[in-house]
């Protein structure tokens with residue numbers, strides 16, 4: 001039996017379709033080159049020790065009881081989804097052992113880049129490797145999705161899906177994931193407002209709106225779906241200009257359902273003014289990140305404009321690789 005194993009999984013950017021994807025519409029999402037890493041190690045006792053530098057939390061679970069080491073009262077809430085995932089994997093593998101799980105991540109937390117899903121996917125993969133549990137990628141996705149439900153309430157599953165499979169995917173709840181073949185580079189600038197927000201609360205806000213005004217919101221969701229469908233065509237034809245316009249349209253729809261704010265809008269408008277082909281918030285909104293698409297020669301100017309407007313910008317590209325075991 002192995003004594004340790006390591007795995008990593010990528011962050012993501014939702015290019016189009018966030019929130020509407022919770023309500024049955026499709027979304028286009030891509031993996032980016034920032035990763036979360038999980039290192040799993042066997043322990044001599046039966047305890048499960050989890051530590052994460054990114055969220056400054058650590059502690060161990062012993063017979064279901066939590067003992068905090070770092071992070072105070074919130075540490076249990078933050079670490080419990082990963083504990084449940086680990087417990088589940090131990091039960092599946094029928095191995096009566098303890099583990100240390102060390103999580104490391106360069107993905108901004110609570111910023112709309114799928115950090116929690118990447119952590120869950122990397123954790124499942126490292127434990128799967130350590131315990132020889134025989135999970136497939138589909139199983140890893142399912143396990144990470146369960147952890148995401150504990151954290152976010154009613155997520156669509158798009159985050160654990162892209163973190164598991166990588167590349168560019170078309171995701172619709174309950175349907176088979178479709179990989180999109182995108183030949184063209186997608187030069188992107190991400191702008192972080194540095195305002196943390198809760199994905200679960202943003203999902204609940206939109207859910208409430210949908211319940212109160214079903215006729216109106218159904219129409220908006222339908223337009224969201226049309227925007228995604230037109231964007232698939234644009235991606236297939238390497239037509240970045242249309243894709244940019246679709247991103248702008250998508251941002252307007254997200255404003256309509258109340259998930260943008262003045263911080264995100266400021267960065268979005270600054271990016272467009274600096275030559276972006278399109279710009280929109282990405283993820284749950286209310287803070288977190290926006291994304292701009294630009295020709296390579298304009299990337300620096302767009303990033304600079306975002307920085308000048310109070311955001312923190314970085315340039316990124318799509319990455320093919322999803323979850324992977326590290327040597």
Ligand code: PMV
Pocket residue numbers: 014017018019020021022111112113114154155156157158159199202203282283284285288
């Ligand atoms: O985790 P975030 O902040 O990137 O948001 C996920 C995207 C939502 O559509 C808002 C929620 C979901 O589960 O699809």
